[in-house]
Amino acid sequence: MKTIIKYVLLCLLAVKTVTAQNSTKSINLSNAxxxxxxxxxxxxxxxxxxxxxxxxxxxxxxxxxxxxxxxxxxxxxxxxxxxxxxxxxxxxxxxxxxxxxxxxxxxxxxxxxxxxxxxxxxxxxxxxxxxxLFKDLGSISPSLVDLFMKAIIKKNKKELNIKSKTYGVEAWLKSIYSQDGKLYFHISINNKSNLPYEVDNVSFKIKDRRTTKRTTIQEVSLKPIRNYRDFQTINSQSKQDNIFMLDQFTLSDKQILLIEINEKNGVRNQVLKVKSSDILNIKQIIELKL
Missing domain, CATH: 2.60.40 (Immunoglobulin-like)
Structure with a gap:
């Protein structure tokens, strides 16, 4: 009797398995x-x-x-x-x-x-x-990155006193924000001169703060992943803001970050010097009202 019951149960299990397999349907991707x-x-x-x-x-x-x-x-x-x-x-x-x-x-x-x-x-x-999704952004969608940058521009808060001035052109590093392993640098250029200012390039370099003639200068270039806009010609008596996103990094007390803004075919170059304390005291973007 027990043998018969076991046989019946095995048959029922086999039928259930076959039914489940037959009921499996392919997914229609037309809606996707x-x-x-x-x-x-x-x-x-x-x-x-x-x-x-x-x-x-x-x-x-x-x-x-x-x-x-x-x-x-x-x-x-x-x-x-x-x-x-x-x-x-x-x-x-x-x-x-x-x-x-x-x-x-x-x-x-x-x-x-x-x-x-x-x-x-x-x-x-x-x-x-x-x-x-792009590999260099990790799990952050490009539209979310764009939202972060717009929020920083809209907030337009000067949280750092880091600036450079040459021949009537001023450059400010207004703030640095972090989110999901990325750093966002808010840079503003104010052209108070009577000549247009055309940006050739913006570079980020980590250097040793103090070097001697006998010491080899240690320099590491950092490449921005994204920027809010391509700096264009900044007309006289006008200004322009931009956001640069970089992978997260830190500085030792012996290092400094140099942000160099070079003028195309000109000498009105700007250098912004960022210390380790400036990097460690940054705020997160989630503190902004998106």
Missing amino acids: AATPYEIELTQNKTTHILFPSSIEYVDLGSSEIIANKVEATSNVLRLKSVKEDIKPTNFTAITNDGKYYSFNVIYNEQPIQLSYDLTKFEKQNSKKQSEV
Whole structure:
């Protein structure tokens, strides 16, 4: 009798297992699809797309179309077909702010439109783009980084007395914030002179505070991961603010961080000196009202 009961239980268990396996269904990803834009290309005319942010990546679905970033810009893509009457294809693009764009391409000898401004389109149509994560940002999304930077700019609080002044141009390090293993440096440039001030580059270097002629100068360059904007020409009697994000670091009492702002074809260079105490006493971004 016990043998029969065991046999029946085994049969029921086998039937249940088979039923469970048969009831397993594949997941339909149609609801997760990234809705593509539709675009027409031709061979004898160039199509341009203006993206809201710098282009980081482009992948073409066919060798029958070509695409390049416009050299003088970072957010304009030009495209055309390599021959007439190409087959329908697609391409994707990822921008610096983490947005993912998908395009369906069809051939048209006379495209209705040759220039597309996605910045204008997204504002008018509230199209929500898919977002990707970048390795250098870790688990922080690019849109959240942008939110942090905007909050710092909006707060515009001068928490540090670190400044440099040369020939009518002032540079201030207003504040340093931290969040999720990243440091945010708020730098402001005020051009009080009568000549425009064009920034060539901004560098971050850790150096020894005291060195002698016999001592080898120790220098470590730090590369910003992101910045709020590319410094442009600062007109006379005007100012501009920017945020630079770097990986978190600390300084010893014998070290100093130099932030060097160099003028293009000029001598009005600025140097901001940051001590270890300035780094250790920074605040977290969560203290700001986002």
